[in-house]
Structures are given as structure tokens and as C-alpha cells.
Amino acid sequence: LKAFLEDDLQQGFSANRKALCRFHCIRMSAAHYELIITSHHAVFDGRSRRILIEDFLELKEAKRQSKRLKKVAYPTFEDFLNWQSKRSWKKDQAFWKEQLSTIEEATPLEMGYDQQPSKSASGFGTYSKALFSIPESNRIRNWSKRHGYSLNILAQASWGIILSSFSGKEEVVFAAPRACRRSSVKQSEKIVGLLLNTVPVVVKPEGNGSVEEYLQQVKTKWTAIREHEHTPYRIFKESSNTSPKEPLFKSYLSFENYQLEDLIPADKKKHYRFSLSWFNEVPISLNIKNGKSIQAEFAFDKSLYSLKSIKQLAETFRTVIEQLTQRPSLLLRDIQLLNRKETRRVLKLGKGKRPHLKNTTIHGAFEAIAHRYASNTALRADGRSITYKQLNDRANQLSRLLRKEGLRPGMTAALYFERNTYALIAQLAVLKAGGIFVPLNPSHPDNRLAWILKNSNPALILTDSTLDPKLKAGRRKKLVLDVLQNRIQRYSTSNLKLKLPDNPTAYIMYTSGSTGRPKGVVVPHIGIVRLVQKVSYASLNTRTRALQLTALSFDLSTFEIWGPLLNGGVCVLYPGAEPEFSVLREIIRTESINTMLLSASVFNSIIDEDLTVLQGVKQLVIGAEALSPPHVHKSLKRLPGLQLINGYGPTEA
Numbered sequence: 001l002k003a004f005l006e007d008d009l010q011q012g013f014s015a016n017r018k019a020l021c022r023f024h025c026i027r028m029s030a031a032h033y034e035l036i037i038t039s040h041h042a043v044f045d046g047r048s049r050r051i052l053i054e055d056f057l058e059l060k061e062a063k064r065q066s067k068r069l070k071k072v073a074y075p076t077f078e079d080f081l082n083w084q085s086k087r088s089w090k091k092d093q094a095f096w097k098e099q100l101s102t103i104e105e106a107t108p109l110e111m112g113y114d115q116q117p118s119k120s121a122s123g124f125g126t127y128s129k130a131l132f133s134i135p136e137s138n139r140i141r142n143w144s145k146r147h148g149y150s151l152n153i154l155a156q157a158s159w160g161i162i163l164s165s166f167s168g169k170e171e172v173v174f175a176a177p178r179a180c181r182r183s184s185v186k187q188s189e190k191i192v193g194l195l196l197n198t199v200p201v202v203v204k205p206e207g208n209g210s211v212e213e214y215l216q217q218v219k220t221k222w223t224a225i226r227e228h229e230h231t232p233y234r235i236f237k238e239s240s241n242t243s244p245k246e247p248l249f250k251s252y253l254s255f256e257n258y259q260l261e262d263l264i265p266a267d268k269k270k271h272y273r274f275s276l277s278w279f280n281e282v283p284i285s286l287n288i289k290n291g292k293s294i295q296a297e298f299a300f301d302k303s304l305y306s307l308k309s310i311k312q313l314a315e316t317f318r319t320v321i322e323q324l325t326q327r328p329s330l331l332l333r334d335i336q337l338l339n340r341k342e343t344r345r346v347l348k349l350g351k352g353k354r355p356h357l358k359n360t361t362i363h364g365a366f367e368a369i370a371h372r373y374a375s376n377t378a379l380r381a382d383g384r385s386i387t388y389k390q391l392n393d394r395a396n397q398l399s400r401l402l403r404k405e406g407l408r409p410g411m412t413a414a415l416y417f418e419r420n421t422y423a424l425i426a427q428l429a430v431l432k433a434g435g436i437f438v439p440l441n442p443s444h445p446d447n448r449l450a451w452i453l454k455n456s457n458p459a460l461i462l463t464d465s466t467l468d469p470k471l472k473a474g475r476r477k478k479l480v481l482d483v484l485q486n487r488i489q490r491y492s493t494s495n496l497k498l499k500l501p502d503n504p505t506a507y508i509m510y511t512s513g514s515t516g517r518p519k520g521v522v523v524p525h526i527g528i529v530r531l532v533q534k535v536s537y538a539s540l541n542t543r544t545r546a547l548q549l550t551a552l553s554f555d556l557s558t559f560e561i562w563g564p565l566l567n568g569g570v571c572v573l574y575p576g577a578e579p580e581f582s583v584l585r586e587i588i589r590t591e592s593i594n595t596m597l598l599s600a601s602v603f604n605s606i607i608d609e610d611l612t613v614l615q616g617v618k619q620l621v622i623g624a625e626a627l628s629p630p631h632v633h634k635s636l637k638r639l640p641g642l643q644l645i646n647g648y649g650p651t652e653a
Contacts, residue, residue, distance in 0.1 A: 045196035077193030092231040100240040106250040107172040111309040152255040158320040160203035168629040175249040178229035207333030252285040355534035361525040381573040393493035398429035400491040409434030414458040441553040544569030546595040594618040600625035621647035
């Protein structure tokens with residue numbers, strides 16, 4: 001029977017077939033029959049189903065008692081259609097234009113990448129779960145009654161929060177059914193047919209708003225729909241800014257205040273059993289049933305959602321409702337999507353024994369790598385290669401010159417370079433001399449650079465001849481590295497053996513200054529070493545070919561440089577100041593780049609404009625800003641070989 005029901009449900013209905021309802025009566029035994037009614041929603045709605053069941057039970061009981069039932073004349077579905085055909089839609093058009101004009105696309109419900117279905121999955125699946133026990137359900141019902149919100153409003157509010165969180169959108173839209181009986185012909189509650197209408201629900205769960213304000217918003221919107229609930233889908237689409245070929249909603253939420261079993265009289269419950277299975281063309285649907293306990297029924301497209309993801313979604317839905325019914329003053333931004341068990345599991349991910357790091361300074365770690373992989377390529381710039389030995393030797397020579405010019409442990413040295421080999425050699429040389437480097441961005445205004453120089457008080461300024469005339473350094477000593485090459489090459493290439501204080505500082509990077517003057521952020525050596533050595537969040541080794549793309553005054557460059565160089569990989573310098581997609585695509589291809597780090601805004605631009613730019617990249621760290629879930633999911637679907645890592649920011653790490 002289970003296999004038959006599953007097959008019959010998946011069969012659905014074809015548009016070119018006239019029959020929209022199927023009946024099967026299966027004899028299980030002499031005293032046990034199963035009556036299966038499979039119907040298209042166009043035939044009748046949920047209220048009609050209830051009328052049919054009530055009529056069936058009444059007829060069955062009348063036959064048992066050999067009674068004749070009186071025929072009662074009720075309105076027909078044709079009466080409803082006639083009423084609807086005479087309705088003017090002008091007020092409805094104005095109402096829905098106001099509701100939907102800001103909606104540009106259907107709100108997707110994107111699940112975690114690790115919860116994606118298998119590629120062979122197809123058809124529709126179902127999952128049912130009691131969200132709350134009977135005592136818990138009673139508590140929620142009592143809370144709702146005290147505060148003046150129906151369970152349907154609670155369900156819609158919870159779904160809105162989940163959609164907003166999963167999609168990254170502030171304003172979301174989903175579908176919900178309206179019974180459309182009270183506002184139509186008289187005695188319409190007795191009509192069998194499709195009076196129900198599916199309407200769009202638009203909510204905006206603003207993080208700074210309270211639960212009470214949000215619930216009132218949802219309630220007000222749902223109440224306002226009542227006068228416009230008969231509006232056809234055509235007007236909904238015309239009122240929105242969605243593409244004509246795209247759907248208006250991708251999820252559906254319904255609510256039932258009764259269960260089919262409730263229709264069976266107490267003395268007949270042992271003779272009858274009702275169950276309902278369903279799905280629609282929306283990718284995911286959720287039906288909340290208010291029985292003895294509050295239950296959830298999911299119907300979902302198995303090519304888009306796995307059963308694992310639906311089970312997790314049910315837990316998330318339960319968790320959100322729990323929080324909505326605890327403290328009306330709670331801010332929406334403080335609502336947690338994970339339950340206590342999941343929260344504990346996630347928090348455990350960050351715990352455990354820390355790996356032992358043999359070298360706690362950047363240059364110490366680099367010298368060990370350079371000794372081990374001396375002949376391997378360390379840097380690639382403009383088609384030329386520099387080995388680990390060459391890079392280490394040149395940094396040692398420069399560090400001795402810096403010492404000669406007065407740089408001592410704990411002193412700062414400003415680095416004024418575009419992205420080139422001199423810049424990276426200078427960083428390493430300053431660290432080897434015990435100094436602290438302060439990167440300056442040549443594209444920044446003079447007043448910002450002047451402030452940074454004044455605040456960091458560098459003992460030396462390192463630059464090259466192309467930039468030397470641009471920097472107003474006052475009386476500060478400048479070393480122009482390309483001009484000084486003959487002098488630098490006279491120094492020894494051996495490693496310096498300087499004793500540094502505990503937990504020495506590696507660099508100072510300055511904030512944007514958007515809230516005032518730029519502030520210097522002090523980052524220690526150990527922070528960088530721990531960021532890139534013996535890590536589990538990314539694969540960094542001798543096969544790593546990382547692209548150095550971001551500005552050297554931006555902390556994301558830390559990972560791009562030292563991620564490969566402290567693990568025996570190759571750091572490839574991007575040619576140019578600002579990334580251009582055509583150049584980026586070419587260098588990823590020609591240099592076999594497999595590791596990159598991008599700010600979220602640059603990543604979003606690439607995904608929106610041409611995500612094939614990233615073809616060939618195996619792991620991509622995204623940082624500096626919060627990630628956009630839609631862009632993340634699009635990239636994972638279209639670039640299956642790419643691993644995304646939410647790096648946020650090296651400084652915070």
C-alpha cells in the first residue's frame with residue numbers, strides 16, 4: 001500500500017489529461033478497505049475536502065441506519081464563479097502595487113551546501129514532525145491568545161525570519177492560501193470547489209525591530225489582504241518587478257486549525273482513519289497543523305532539498321517560534337536559528353588542542369621553509385620567478401642595510417610600494433631586522449598618508465624610484481631600493497640572529513578612518529603564523545598557488561602573501577592596481593592559480609557579472625565583509641570544484 005500511495009502521488013496530473021481526480025478502492029481484508037482519492041487542487045480546496053468527508057460519514061451512517069437524507073439546496077461553485085466574474089479589480093491592483101512594487105525576484109530558501117540532495121534525486125518528498133509536545137503547544141497557544149496573535153501569524157513571522165536569514169534579503173515574499181469564503185457569496189462555506197486563492201505575503205524582518213513590532217507588522221499585512229484576497233495571480237505578477245518568466249514565490253506556507261481525524265465522532269474512531277499526502281509546484285511547502293500538538297508537514301522538491309536539510313529546517317522553525325513566544329521586547333537580530341544542541345555542536349568546532357608551532361615569528365617560519373624548499377619557486381611577478389633561496393638571501397641583505405641605517409627591534413618602517421617584488425622583500429627584511437612594517441597605499445590622499453607617518457613615526461621609509469617623488473616624507477630618511485641595489489648586494493646573505501622580545505609586533509595597518517582619523521591596528525608575528533600554518537580551514541602546502549590581489553595596506557593581503565610563503569607554495573603577484581576581470585581570468589589560467597582571497601564585494605561583482613572568471617580556483621577565502629548567501633549558493637552550484645571559506649578578516653583571527 002505504501003508503495004502504491006507513493007507512486008500515485010508522484011504521478012501527479014498532466015495538463016493534457018481531462019481527469020483531475022482519481023479514485024481507488026483497495027480491499028485489504030474482508031473488514032478493511034482503503035479508499036484513495038487523488039485530486040488536483042483545481043477540483044476542490046481544503047474546506048471542500050472537509051465537506052466531502054463530513055458528507056461521506058453522514059451518508060455511511062444513514063445507510064447503516066437505513067435512513068434517507070433530506071436534500072438541501074446550497075450555492076454551487078458556478079455561483080461563486082459568476083460572483084467573481086462581476087468583480088472590479090481596480091482597488092486590488094492599487095493595493096497589490098503598493099505591496100509588491102519592491103519585489104524584484106522570488107525569495108529562495110537556500111540550504112547549506114553540505115545538505116544538498118544527490119544529483120540523481122527527483123520527484124517530491126514529504127516529511128512530518130510534531131514541532132512541540134502537547135504541553136509546549138498549549139503554552140504557545142496561550143501565549144498567542146494573550147498577546148492577540150493567531151498561530152498562523154506566528155508561523156508566517158517565523159517563516160519570514162528564516163527566509164530573510166537564509167537568503168540574505170531584508171524583505172521577503174512567500175505564498176500563503178486564503179480561504180476566500182467569508183468575503184464572497186452567501187453560504188459559500190457549503191460550496192465544494194476551488195474557492196481558495198494563493199496570495200503573496202511580503203514581510204520585512206528588520207534586525208533592529210522587536211518581536212512585538214514585527215508580529216504586529218505581519219498581522220497588519222495579513223489582515224489588510226482580506227479585502228483583496230480574490231485577486232488573480234496575473235495582477236500579482238504585474239504589480240511586482242519580477243521577470244515575466246520567473247515565479248513570484250518559491251515557498252508556500254499554509255495553516256490548518258483542524259486535523260482530518262477530528263472529523264470522526266469519538267465512537268467511530270476505531271472504524272475510520274484519514275490521512276493526507278500532498279505537494280504543489282512550489283519548490284518547498286510547509287503546512288502547520290494545529291491539533292492536540294502543533295505539527296509541521298513539509299512537501300519539497302527532492303532535486304533541490306535533501307531530507308536531511310528538511311529535518312534541519314523543521315528544527316530551525318521550531319527554534320524561531322520558541323523565541324518569538326518568550327520575550328516580545330527581544331530584537332530580531334538576537335534571534336538564534338540554531339537550537340541548543342546545534343549551538344553546542346558548532347561551538348565545539350572551534351575547540352580542541354592547538355597545533356604546536358615551532359617558529360613563532362614570520363621570518364623564523366619563512367627561514368625554515370626557505371631552507372627546506374630552497375630551489376622551489378616562491379614568487380611569480382610579471383612572468384619571472386624568484387626561488388625561496390633567492391628571496392631569503394635578498395631579504396637578509398636588505399635587513400642588514402636597514403640595521404646599518406638605524407632600524408632597531410620595535411621600531412617602525414613605512415613601506416611605500418605598488419604591488420611588486422620589492423614590496424615583499426621589504427616586508428620580510430623589516431621583520432628580519434626586528435622592525436615593524438607600516439604599509440602605505442600610493443592611491444591614498446596625501447593628508448591620510450601624512451597622518452599615518454606622524455602617528456606611526458617610522459625610523460625609515462622604503463620605496464622605489466617610480467614612487468619616490470610622490471611621497472611627501474619631510475625630513476624622514478627614505479631608502480629607494482632599486483637605486484640602492486649595488487649597495488644592498490654587498491651585504492651577507494646569511495640569516496640574522498637577533499633576539500626579539502616576547503610576542504613581537506609584525507606590522508601596523510590603519511583603518512579606513514570612516515568614523516574619524518585612521519586607527520593603527522597592531523598585529524603580532526604569532527597571529528600571522530597561526531593564521532596560515534597547520535590550519536584546518538584551508539589547504540596550504542607546496543601545491544598552493546595563491547594570487548596576491550588586494551592592496552598591501554589591506555589586511556587580506558596577509559593571507560595572500562604568507563599563506564603560500566610559510567607553507568612552501570607560490571605567491572603570484574597580480575599585475576596592476578585594480579582587478580580587471582579579463583586580466584584576472586587570464587592570470588588564473590596561465591599561472592594555474594588554485595587559491596585566492598577576495599573581499600565579499602569583489603566576489604559578489606564577479607558572481608553577478610561573470611563567474612567563469614574563477615574557473616580553475618580550488619579554494620576561495622572571502623573576507624572583509626559579511627557574505628551574501630545568494631551569491632555563495634550561485635557560485636557553489638555553477639562552480640562545483642570550488643571550495644568557499646568564510647575568512648571574514650585576518651586581523652580578527
